[in-house]
Amino acid sequence: MEKLHEEFVRYGSNAKHWLRQCALLLPEIARQEIWRAKGFGSIYEYAAKLAGMSKSQVDTALWVMNKIDDKPELKKVIEEKGVNIVRPIANLATKETASFWAEKASEMSKHELETYAKDYRQQICPGAKTTETIEMSLDPAVADQLKKMKGDRDWNTFMKELMDGQTKPEPAQTKQVPTRIKNAVRARTNGICSYPGCHKPAEELHHANRQAINPTHDPNHIHALCKSHHHLAHHSLIANENKQPREWRLLKHPDKFDPKYQVDQKFRRHVHASHTP
C-alpha cells in the first residue's frame, strides 16, 4: 500500500512540475501563434491536446503571466509553486511591491494569500465611509432601557463598551477553553469571524496573547476566527492583537522580536496537530 501511494505521489509531483513548465511557455506560444503554425485551431486545443490543460488553466496561465511579465520575482514563485498561487495578487503587485508579494506567496497557501490580499486592499484604500447609520426597531421598553444604559455617553462609545462587556477570565487548567467563555466569545460575533470586514463562519478560537506565553482563558483576548484569518494570525501578521479586533491591522512583515513570533513559528510547524496557542 505504502509503495503504491509513494509512487503516486512521485508521479503526481512530476506531473505538476511539468504542467508548471508548460504554463510558463504558453504566453510566448500564444504571442508567436505557434499553435497555428502547428495546425491547431486555437491555443486551447493546442494546450489540451499536447498537455491536457483545461481552458480555464490556459486562461489563468495567460492572464497571470501577462500581469507579471515585468516582475521576475513573481515568475520565480510560479516556477516553484505554479500560476494559481500568484493569481490572487497578480493584479495587486506592482514592480515596486513584487518582491514583497513574492515573499508572501512563497510562505503562504493560496487561501491564506487570498485573504491577506483582500484585507491588504481594504486597508490601503478603505471606502470613504467614516460612520454608518443603523436603524433599529425596538420594543419601547427595550429602547428606554437602552437609552438609560447609554446615559450621556455618545452612541459610539456606549456601543463599544457594551460590546466589550466583561466575562471574567479564567486561569487555564487545561488547554480547552471553558464552555462558558467559548460561548461568550462566539456570541460576540454571532459565530462569524471577528476579523474586521470578514463575514465567514468562525471555525476556530484564537488566543491573541498565545496560551504558551499567557496561560489564561481571558475572553477579552480570545477571538473567534475563520480558518484563513486564524492562519494569518499565526503568520504573526496582525498588529494590535491585544486590542479588540476592530483595531486590528495587517502587518507587512512579522515583528520578529515579539515573543509571539517564536510561538507562532512553532505553531505553524505543528499546524496539523490540534490548535492550542
Ligand SMILES: [Zn+2]
Ligand atoms: Zn490561534
Ligand SMILES: [Zn+2]
Ligand atoms: Zn475571517
